[in-house]
Amino acid sequence: MALPPEFHDIAKRVNNWGRWGEADEIGTLNLITDGVVRSAAATVRTGRRVPLALPLQQDGVQTGLIPGRVNPLHTMIAVNLEIFGSGTVATSDDAVTMALQAATHWDGLTHVSHSGKIYNGRPAGSVTAHGRAAFSGIEKARHIVSRGVLLDVARAHATDSRWPAALTGGHAVTPEDLEAAEELAGTAVRSGDIVLVRTGQMRKYLAGDKQGYAFPSPGLSIRCPEWFHARDAAAVANDTLTFEIFPPEIDDLWLPVHALDLVEMGMLQGQNWNLEELSEACADEGRYEFLLSAMPEPFVGGTGTPVAPVAIL
Amino acid sequence: MALPPEFHDIAKRVNNWGRWGEADEIGTLNLITDGVVRSAAATVRTGRRVPLALPLQQDGVQTGLIPGRVNPLHTMIAVNLEIFGSGTVATSDDAVTMALQAATHWDGLTHVSHSGKIYNGRPAGSVTAHGRAAFSGIEKARHIVSRGVLLDVARAHATDSRWPAALTGGHAVTPEDLEAAEELAGTAVRSGDIVLVRTGQMRKYLAGDKQGYAFPSPGLSIRCPEWFHARDAAAVANDTLTFEIFPPEIDDLWLPVHALDLVEMGMLQGQNWNLEELSEACADEGRYEFLLSAMPEPFVGGTGTPVAPVAIL
């Protein structure tokens, strides 16, 4: 089963291989210049901070459908251990086992490959069990700080007088949806931005419906990568498990958005971001831009990473 | 063996129990107000970003001396797995097992107890193997963003014409050292700041000397907590394994700074922060203040957390 022509057509149009040189390993993060960050810092008005990560706990979003992608197993190595003798200062220490893509995370550029290639035309075989990602490991994304823009698609549809707290499972978020959300936001996505797309799907998980959260899920349409490419977004995250519409729009074409974003564009994707509190905060303040810090944990050769993003309004 | 009177004398002077109410679980993080963050954002001049976390890898800073505090074991769950059939988009996924205090991390308020108590006078017994920290778990520190100030003690001593790239193992960093570094920085620590104290000890690890990095180590003197308390610092981090001078200044008084900071003041501590690049950047730019984002991974009940801090200059 090969990828269909419509995929390859889009792939050609959004391809960034070589754009930042043959040695490049970070793709669209190159678009976050010092100037972009200066402007981003200037968006801070109130100093209000909104965290976007889900709690890390065994009762996380994973349901066991994806083998190996386990929720955190968090154990104590020591509990009030008087390591230097009775009556001395006592220490408690923890350990964790978890999948890097289990909770609120960034997909690294090597999280997917297609046709034997990863970003910048390198061989997929450069990812190995023992070495992990030899190129474009998540540790190469040294810092992810930029202007964040919340495209609150669920809310934009709601102002459209049809109140959906959240999009339905079958809703593929289109460029038109993104533009409606831009209008609500009162700002246009520009080069170097990190775009947060809210579908409201997270409400299912927060209400205790893990299965409903997972599937079926609204998510980005295959038409979105071109839109992000045209705007030169640096990264995109949303509030779903699969990021893109799932099951997919085109029969038997699985994960096309992943392949276009990560492999062709070299653009990081974020999943399972909790955008509910941010949605309220942005609506309260009437603005949808902010300074966003979403630092990857620098796992050497990681194809993804947990992230604890914060929006600073 | 009880803690000596001199410890209890200082403890009384820096104690913050009840200061933010009996229900408080975050201590000095309360000092980071919206106004503090607004001012912090206003320190951004160039947009230059400096990451402060060490790479997460098996060859990390832990040497095995602290049982259970294991360096990351990072494995692949899948490598270019064509999950939907041959020729489809392929995925790679990772998992990790690591101690939360293994690498660049925050000590949560419950990381130590003394005399049966944790911060705000709660019983140490509220930390358990199955529940972890019932109070003041690291997930309660929802966001850690503030003005960062680099107190480059190693460099301050160097300008003092005795060039040490780093302090020696036996050097206890005193309030006088901190004030010399403040003078170099051209700014005084104020309420809500996150203070980064550079000893230069990290150079040993970066040069491959893990044992030398671990022990003996320069670090904060037992006299520092009062100084941080007087300035109302929100948190303090440095570039050593033990944070405080190790072995300790006073015979058989182990980890007194931990006990004063975490238990008495309710102030988070950071360890194993790599401040080398930041030191160069601050010296280049002639300023030592910046916006600092150092978001904890929200492990529920965690007594610590890996952190990937970033200074935005």
Place this chain on the structure above:
Amino acid sequence: MALPPEFHDIAKRVNNWGRWGEADEIGTLNLITDGVVRSAAATVRTGRRVPLALPLQQDGVQTGLIPGRVNPLHTMIAVNLEIFGSGTVATSDDAVTMALQAATHWDGLTHVSHSGKIYNGRPAGSVTAHGRAAFSGIEKARHIVSRGVLLDVARAHATDSRWPAALTGGHAVTPEDLEAAEELAGTAVRSGDIVLVRTGQMRKYLAGDKQGYAFPSPGLSIRCPEWFHARDAAAVANDTLTFEIFPPEIDDLWLPVHALDLVEMGMLQGQNWNLEELSEACADEGRYEFLLSAMPEPFVGGTGTPVAPVAIL
């Protein structure tokens, strides 16, 4: 909520504290003498071997109901890694994270405590997060090899002309059931034997019904420990998740058999043993005794251990 008088009455009758001295840490395993093992070896007739462990895989018997008791996460550290250069011999290595009580396992004597005590009257507080079990850790059970006797309660009932491939969820296995199975077996349980009690409940798991396997479950009645005590069994295992009838026979009296077996008698329990193939083999051969090797993995201070038992007929 205290344990009821009927529990304490039985507890007194089966208590073995001090029976093998105050220093003893292995309880009824003391009953397995060299002579018992010699006789056990003499039961081997055909040389047929039947393994009794479930496969270790992520799709194991745990359903997530018991927090932290995770099925195995088995990952590859290396896959055909040519560690000494291209064209050399290549190696593959694995790692695992799992709960010791997740799959086919022995409960160690410290797996439960009641009224603040573990086996032999030691304080429950001797089990700690950092040290694990200071006494009666599973590594103290150096070898578990003896005569095994299959008490095939499900089959015994079946010959009773009511064919149940398995007991129903509500069936509490009583001493009368055990004796009916002894009759079927043609042998009586004697000192030092390891008794395997088959309920047939494992068929549910093998048929893919993990929830049905877990709950409700047939299992041993609170009346069984006295029977095992009278016969001086060395250890008992069965083919259920909970070992004893679950939910319990007496309202609000949870895990009484665990407390009686492990704490009072000092007798190891085995759970999730797959006795289906063994049941067929014993019925084929018309005998229900065999040499059983069920060696614990010697986790130091472990309160349990995975086990891969084998019956040698």
Place this chain on the structure above:
Amino acid sequence: MALPPEFHDIAKRVNNWGRWGEADEIGTLNLITDGVVRSAAATVRTGRRVPLALPLQQDGVQTGLIPGRVNPLHTMIAVNLEIFGSGTVATSDDAVTMALQAATHWDGLTHVSHSGKIYNGRPAGSVTAHGRAAFSGIEKARHIVSRGVLLDVARAHATDSRWPAALTGGHAVTPEDLEAAEELAGTAVRSGDIVLVRTGQMRKYLAGDKQGYAFPSPGLSIRCPEWFHARDAAAVANDTLTFEIFPPEIDDLWLPVHALDLVEMGMLQGQNWNLEELSEACADEGRYEFLLSAMPEPFVGGTGTPVAPVAIL
């Protein structure tokens, strides 16, 4: 770098591909017939049991030299947790993260490959990160029980009046050494036997010298596989980290014995077996044969497994 002609010459002579059919996945374990096991059970005289596994603990034999092969990290999930309410029966549970080849273990047939092949001529590529070993996974070795023979090479040399408690690091164990040990044992290795070769190297680890234990190490010579092949041994284990002489006898020919045993013969290898107590027991009793049970933990697709062997004399 290709494998040298002398390797391929031996490989041809010991190759067992197809011997038990094209579908075979267990190699020389086929030699353990019911009859072999019956005879093995008949060797039991005293009923004395000797366990052969090292304790599983963080302070294990691994030194960090082999990336990812981590000693056990054993943590408590719960410690005396009164899961059903205060005063009820309390439970303690454990979890572990460890490399399957970290401690006393069996190498599965897929632990190594050479020239792109594993045992029975299957492609090395059948081992993958997500699926692990598709063929000859360790779970296929359903039971490993047979006659064990201790070839106590160290002791045989000692009776030779040159007393070495252990062989020196540079000693390659040859067929002549094995035959001298057979003479001491008073029995010849025959079809289906599991052979335990004692070098005495384990004494270094037991004395606290982990580095000395690891390297340099005595071990089997490249000449041994033919000897085991001629005798039709079912499996071989010894008391070293590397099994074969290390560094190797022939420059740049690394792990030839692994490749011959596992890939060509399809014969399991055991490493880090503690044969010290067994050596004493056999010398005491004047016989070196016994019933050996060395059951693999059935990790599905595992390329190795921890094992807790027991010799029953």
